[in-house]
Amino acid sequence: MSSPEMRSTPRLVAPPAPREPVVLSSAYRFRSITLVADYRDTPAAARHTARHVLGEWGLSELADDVELCVSELVGNAIHHAAPDGRRVQLAGERRVVVAFRYWPRSLFVEVSDEDSTPPTLPAGDRLDPSPGPDDTLLAEGGRGLFIVQSLADATWWAPIDQGGKSVFCRFDLAETQGRGDDRRATNGG
Template sequence: MEAAPASAGHFRALTLFAESTDTVRVARDMVRSCLQDWGLGHVVEDVRLVVSELVGNVVHHAVPDSCLARPGGDRRVDVLVKMWPNWLFIGVVDEDSSPPDLPAGEFLSPELAGDFAEALLPDRGRGLLIAQRLADAVWWSPEELGGKTVWCRFDLDRVADERPV
């Protein structure tokens, strides 16, 4: 296999703080900007929604590990955007080592639920359910010094094939 040229990959990172009133908006705007710069306008809306959900989870639910917490300090949120020829990776890093509530999967087909599809939504984990529906893969990994990263992968070849002509 031939190695891809270094110019084939891109990376951007942004550090935000959960207590800021515009944390989620700034994360969405950064992602939109870099995806447009990289010629990935066709995935912008799906990726922006996933970033909104992941960063929103940190803002509303993350409690920093005691080893990372600073009395009166802001909670750090890192947003990572990595593109490598056929994949786009989104990572949202927080200071809470608790595993996310990744939905286990479908228990009942929405087609079978008919008019009651909304009743099938879980009480928790709806943001991660949205991420699982839009991304090709969702997982998490612990950070070495505490905290975690929730990752999403978008397969750019598949997304490009689904675009209307």
């Protein structure tokens, strides 16, 4: 087996390129950040990340609303979430994960924590701003999630198999672009 063909340098053949799923087209983008819940700068880091990501993706018109939603959701995770013991914790520190997913027609924001307890979503219809005798719809809780529900096109939550939960909000981009056009028209721009 010392023929000249065997002594030559082996040729490398590249494997066929993996096929990318259709749903992960070039317009799809993802970014996430894991934060330590007990650090003082965690809410500011989450807000800064939201504004930075949206600026990079050309979605700056959504930055104020998304930043406020991220702030409320991260604040809830920091103040209310207690690890339920089903996840292995890093050095005993509570973590909050903020993820952004962008498709051509929607932006999804997800905030995950290590507490499996369902969030307290506001009950009933949207709050009527007119003064009235019964102002208790959001008296005990849910004000932050009410803000998120008011700004986002959809809000929901889901448990995580390993423990914890994720709270999601969706922003429909086609409607947002139309809203921006309406704002420019009414402002004379």
